Amino acid sequence: MGAAAINYRVTTDVTLQLGLDHGLTQEEYERVVDHLGRTPTFEELGVFSVMWSEHCSYKSSRLHLKRFPTEGPRVLQGPGENAGGIDIGGGMAAIFKIESHNHPSYIEPYQGAATGVGGILRDVFTMGARPVANMNSLRFGSADHEKTPFLLDGVVAGIGGYGNSVGVATVGGEAYFDSGYDGNILVNAFTLGIVAQDKIFRASAAGIGNPILYVGSKTGRDGIHGASLLASTEFKEESEQMKPTVQVGDPFTENLLIEACLEAMAGDDIVAIQDMGAAGLTSSSVEMASRGGVGICLDLDKIPLRDESVTPYEMLLSESQERMVVVAKQGREDNLREIFERWGLDCVAVGAVTDDGRFRATYRGEEVASIPVDALTDAAPAYQRPIAEPTEPAGEPLDLENITEPADLGATLVLLLGSPNLCSRAWIHQQYDCYVGANTVVRPGGDAAVVRVRETGGALAMTTDCNSRYVQLDPYVGAQHAMAEAVRNIAVTGGRAAAVSDCLNFGSPEKPEVMWQFSRVVDGLSEACDFFGTPVVSGNVSFYNDTLGASIPPTPVIAMVGLVKDARATATAAIEKPDQAILLVGAGVPELTASEYLSVVHGQTGDRPPAIDLAAEGALAEFCARVIERGHVKTAHDVSDGGIAVALAEMCITGPGIGCEVGIPTSARGDLCLFGESGARVLISVDAAELDAVESEARTLGVPLMRLGSSGGDRVRIDAADGTLVDVSVGELHEAWNTALPRIATGQ
């Protein structure tokens, strides 16, 4: 069964079977009848099915998410609102969140990705913040899978098409290719906005009798059951037929909506405001009523419609984009209407706040829904799903004896730089406007993006990270690596990690092995968040990323925001000058297990991720932040996928083309030293005059530091004690790195 089986156009008598077709279980259907004390109406069944869907209710994850640390001195708003918020000094706040739009983007890549951007933007500006930066974290199937070029091209065009037109800079992100996503890509969208702390809006309805205003685009039939039947079930072959559940975006209207809402929120006429996202009018009204402990009554005859034949069922469940719900102060409706009409947007009173604690909707004089708000929110099902550690090992143990070291390690470096997960992302980010807003200090392509905050003189560093191969092999350690990499990425731009928004992408929660992965990830993240002092302030869980029974690799994407004291004191990865000293900093010890090299060159994964040492990560991050904010270091780069050789090459090819000559410690085989991966390692390139200051800071913090060599020339040369391992021109490395993604995108 599925969406195709339900005819929304005709009011149908409600039966258990219709409930099952809506995605409810028999037990859930019986609970609906209990809550109401009667058989639900057709409309009520629709409302329950979306509000109790995995996507809206978090019924499989709620009990686990309570383990996250969510409080801290900087937290102004933790999970539970439209987005999280932190204190960034100077009376200002950063509001941010990351959210998935996976299934729609697989079915219809352009609109799926575009409306993912639109939705996350609304979550942020609905809190009063002006959106200043977008990022996105993408996972595609293997680079040579037949659908990958189509999906990559469509998703990137959709993100650009929406973000560029709406006028918010896309400043960073990541993209990975892995056959584990062949049938279920991931599109996670992040937005950050800035607002004065005393102007943060929350979506809690209050004031009995206050009018409910509907603002923005008219309601059509798109996106019905996007949240329930599309987002909350596994993919099957017939899922393609669900294309009509994918919404269509209109960035122009969103642009007007941002300006109009921010203008309206600057006044004193609004009690609460929320966007109509998943499950549309229903979930936005119900969530606002629930937070405020009140009821809401809607007059569906007043809803602005794209065409007159939209039914009350469709009005309640439509996921038409670019719409907001506003609770206005009584008597101030005209002020608000004047603002929205100047921006050419509908603004219509469609209901009122009530004192009966119910969500009610009337249509043509008839009450089509009357449901206790509690039944849709706090009393929604919450499951402690069965958890079972997989009996099969996640990978094969690594047998170094049988891994032949390549004869030409320089050629291997060229091969790696041209491989799908290490090559340049310029083909992607050149399709995004990274300039608009005039605040982008570090543009896409670096370790983290840096965006200036004019009100404070400081800046915000932000990054998204997750190595899902690590997580697949060990969900606990892998999740901590995602955190540690995010912390390092922030640190090498000169920032200090402040808070996290996470997007937890997993397979079906009905599989005990998936719930084991999920629970271990939550534990790993919780410990790391505690350790780094970076609470989780917002996020999203995306389950049911399964196609034909196969689950994706567990992918907990970490979106981290850090604070940069002075926007002028930042660093990038590029070596800009010859004759600088190149130093390796940090205590990480390279390992071949789970490395990109092992996967690309030998087709193996090993059976565990590299070891993690949170204390070493913390000390290294503090070292980086200090030497960069004091102006000693302008060039720093995280050593992660591809190891030290790839990191060095990236430092050379992202700048004006200056090479380097270094010697690396080789206690073991060359490929391990060059391409082995670990946490807690960073490369920096510094002027000779700064060496003393840098070394003294490393001593103070107890961070190991080793001088490897110098920048200069036009070749990347890496020596071991007993000879040269790599000697390749920067030009050749750049060529391999720069031309790979366009080939993947065009299917060549």
Add this chain to the structure above:
Amino acid sequence: MKWGVLHFPGSNDERDTVYALESILGYDARLLWHGDRNVSDCDAIVLPGGFSYGDYLRCGALARFSRVMEAVAAFAESGGPVLGICNGFQVLCEAGILPGALVQNRGLKFRCIPTELTIENNTTAFTRSFASGDRAVIPVKHGEGCYVADQRTLAEIQDNGQVVFRYTNNPNGSIDDIAGISNRHGNVVGLMPHPEHAVDPLTGVTDGQALFQSVGAWKEAA
């Protein structure tokens, strides 16, 4: 000097342009709403980048009919300096204030990259501070920035010195590498690259400053 910066619904570089003019370059600047009729308090006008009215029909096709454009046309006709950036350039072409048209990039993709330009004519209102043949690095960010014109128009703008900027490495397939042009009198200039995003050393290069600073020198010379 006081600048007016147009604001159509869907514009999105208008605030950045005001920021560049006021906070970086020290001029007065104000936004002009698309419904305004009066621009007489402005000494120079900028049509900023963005997606006016969504640009769903054709870039700039709707904006040219907005009320403020009548006043802009009159201002340009009377010799007032007018700069169209990106979408603003598209609007000026649609309005017939500048010749030719802008169509989809030959590569079919939106492109956001720094481009290097040569200054082909340093006598216009917005290039007076450059030397002829100067190079300037200014970013582009557009999906429809490929300049086209018929042969006669091309010959005409060539002969009249109306080709003001050329790309040294053409990002969009524009005919003859044309990045920006002027009207016959040189008081109206349109270009695809974004000088307002090339003014602040914190966020990148500063070669765009000279475009805005040229107007003062041009006025003195006039």
